[in-house]
Amino acid sequence: MAENTKNVVTVNIVTPDGVVYDHHANLLVACAIDGDLGIMANHEPIIAPLKIGEVRVKRTDDPNHEDAIAVNGGFLEVNNNIASIVADSAERARNIDVTRAEQARERAQQKIKAAEAKHDTDEIARAQIALNRAINRINVSKHRG
Structure with a gap:
């Protein structure tokens, strides 16, 4: 052992x-x-x-x-x-709620568009992190086993 x-x-x-x-x-x-x-x-x-x-x-x-x-x-x-x-x-x-992750991705994409329209670089950065997290969760969820 x-x-x-x-x-x-x-x-x-x-x-x-x-x-x-x-x-x-x-x-x-x-x-x-x-x-x-x-x-x-x-x-x-x-x-x-x-x-x-x-x-x-x-x-x-x-x-x-x-x-x-x-x-x-x-x-x-x-x-x-x-x-x-x-x-x-x-x-x-196995624990990722894909629907919730996809909704988070959509919210982040909308926040990025709104922040770009306002030229708010801080908000763009925060929304980009949220988008990356959502995309990561979606990608990882495909490896359920």
């Missing part, structure tokens, strides 16, 4: 609302600010800021299954075969 744990990464995703995800994995892929990061067992310690994007996890209990989680920024810390993601919000693909 001790030999097995050396080839496994424990993946935890936590938000202010609590633990969103906690599983053992062979591979974790996360969207860092500087590009995608692939994390396997025995990875060097790292801390990286994350952008809005999909986190993919190849679980050890089913090699043919990959979990998808929509993460809205935050950071990733890897140390001693534990990969911890702390994010403002995160949602597993």
